[in-house]
Amino acid sequence: MKTIYLDHLAATPLHPKVKEAMIQHINTIYGNPVADYSLGQQAGQVLEQARLQVADLINADPNEIVFTSGGTESVNHAIKGVAIALRERGRRIITSNIEHKSVLNSLRTLRLLDYQVTSLDVDNYGLVDPAAVEKAITQDTILISLMLANNEIGTIEPIRDIAKIAQKHQVVFHTDAVDAVGVIPVDVKDLGVNLLSLAANIFYGPPGVGALYIKKGTPVWPLLDGGMQENKRRAGTENLIGLVGLGVAADLARLEMPARLPHLQALKERLTRGLWERIPDIQINGHPNQCLPHLVSVSIKYVEGESLMLMLDEEGICVATRSACASGSLRASHVLIATGLDFATAQGTLLFSFGRDNTEADVDKVLDVLPPIVQKLREMSPLYKKINL
Amino acid sequence: MYSQIVMDHFKNPRNVGELADADGIGEVGNPVCGDMMNIFIKVKDNRIEDIKFKTFGCGAAIAVSSMITEMAKGKTLEEAMKITNQDVAEALGNLPKNKLHCSNLGADALHSAIKNYLDRKTGKIKDLDWDRQAHLKGSGPEGCYCPYCQKKIEEESPFCVFCGSEIPHEHDH
Known part of the structure; x- marks a missing residue:
């Protein structure tokens, strides 16, 4: 049976090149x-070539690129690095309720060190309101960290507007762009951010490699202490082979993006339309337009996501779920709950993310096998009967 | 992740459905914690003559439901009351540790159905509708349980006060 891989937000296969x-x-x-x-x-020379390639992808200066071990390290570096560097100036950090765990847990650590965190609500689409950000800024605010595109619902935040506000109040602004860079066009100068995190395994590079964009002059203390690598900003001998992969992947993302985007968008539309047509009582999460082009988050009522995922796996289809059961924790996704979904509906959430190898036939296979799976599980579900009494 | 027995019961669950003329109905869990399980029993001469289940939940929850119905069928009420969640997990060739929290509710659901049967017999009918509303709102009387020692815990507690295990919560901010 052919494996249909639809979880490109978790990891991508290496591009052959x-x-x-x-x-x-x-x-x-x-x-x-x-x-x-x-x-x-x-x-x-190989290292500097990779740096140039990454810089080109996001329109940065090569010496503003610091290589890291991936998205998580980049985010930790940005948040903790600014907190330490600006500890005398203030102790408040602003973020949102739908950030990735690397952000949430970096802030959890900083709270232990007497930093204060303001976490902003989002609307039903997962959008942060720039006006709310401005309102939250206080005298002692040193950092704003908001994601560019959400990894569960795909909503793209108004980063450019918020960066302007941050600049006006002279607050450092970090955006976690891990799920956006290499997928959609990202230009750090256009966005106006001080810091931006990215990872290679989102755009067909290897896992365990990423970068942090640090705009010239941004105060950031190193996360890893040691030697003078990365212009004294990140110690440790570089993962050279991984970085070669990151560089080439960045190059390919830049060159192939105009062709990749319409392909992904078409698959997304085909799946979304098919789901609406074939499965009753569903909800598509995230913003209808301001959204990643390759992600479909669907909540299927009265059933639980892990069961759906396991049954799709039996059919050779790999998808992610956002149910509490499958997350290893006891709670439904904080992102879905923050957008106003009730717990039961959040439990039935599947996350499809397409890649360059996917075809229309892959989407059609999903649309063939998913409706009977949903029906089978609904027949088994006590919630289904109760609501349709 | 799951044993072959779990996958077998998940893919081919036994005794799915409801009993229209059930003598007892048990309902445990809630969608906040993950899973929800209903058990329907038909009792004759103090024995579980027929049993069916309906479950909203993950692979483990469905397998547990299927297994408990197999284990309870034909047993006397006393025997059935002695089946523990642990017994069900063992019969399934064990469950992943984090699944012991929400998913391993089979024996609880069975016991709840038996109690419901006994309450009906003695005229103390449990108000199932109230339970149901509470479950749907996500704050049932069952609450949250420690995944490792099964004791009832506070909703947001970072660790279990009984066994000390750290309990992960999604919204830690």
């Missing part, structure tokens, strides 16, 4: 970029 570049370099480049002999210098 990324794989090729990584294999080529793993055979030849093993020097340490800090070494002054020629083998080290060669490695250094």
Whole structure:
């Protein structure tokens, strides 16, 4: 049975050209970029090439790119780095109720260190209101951290507007753009942010590699202490082969994006339309237009997401679910609850995210097998009967 | 993640449905914590003559429901009351640790159905509609339980006061 992979927000397969570049370099480049002999210098050149490629993808200056071990480290670095650097100036940080756990838990740590956090509500689409951000800014606010695109509902936040507000009040602004960079056009100068996190495994690069954009002059203390790598901003010998992959993936994302976007958008529309037509009592989450082009979050009432996911897996279809059961924690997704979904409906949420290899036939397969699965589980569900009495 | 027995019961659940003329109905869990289980029993000569279930929940919850109906069928009420959630988990070739929280409610649901039967017999009919409303609102009388030792805990507590296990919550901000 052919595997249909529809969880590109969790990880993406390596682009063949990324794989090729990584294999080529793993055979030849093993020097340490800090070494002054020629083998080290060669490695250094490879590193700077990757930096240039990442900078080009987001319209940054190469020396504003700091390589990290992925999205989580970038976010930790941005938030904790600013908090430490500006600890004398203030202790308040503004964020939203739908951020990724790397943001939430970085802030949890900072709260232990006497920082205060203002977490803003979102509307039913998951949008943060820029006016609410401005209202929340106090004398001692040092950082605003808001995601560019939500990883569960796909809603794209008004980052440009909020960055203007942050600038006006001289507050540092970080955006967690992990799920957006490499998928949709992202331009740091246009957005006007100080810090931006990105990760390679969202756009067909390897996992465990990412970058933090640090606009020149932004006060950020290093997260990892040690040597002078990354211009003293991130210690530790660089993951060179991974970074080659990140660089090539960034290049390909920039070049292929005009072709990828309409392909993804078409698959998304086909799936969304089919779901509406074939399954009653569903809800599509996230903003209808201001949304990632490859993500469909659907809440299927009266059934639970993990059961759906397991049954789709039996059919060779890999999707994510946002039910409490499957999350390893005891709670339904904080994002879905923040957008106003009730707990029972949130439990029945599936998250489809498309990639460049997916086809219309993949979508049609989902639309063929999902309705009977939903029906089978609904027949089993006590909630279904009660509501239709 | 799941044992073969769990997957078998999940894919081919036994005794799904309702009994229109049930002598006892049990209902446990709530959608806030994840799962909700209904058990219907028909009792004859102090024995569980027929049993059916309806469950809203994950793979483990459905497998647990299926397994408890198999284990309880034909048993006397006393025997059925002695089946524990642990017994069900063992019969399924064990469950992942985090699933012991919400999903392993089979014995509770069965016991609730038996109590409901006994209450009806003695004229103390449990108000199922009230239960139902509370469940749908997500704040049933059953509340939240520690996933590791099964004791009732406060909704937001970061760790279980009985066994000390850390309990993950999604909205930690």
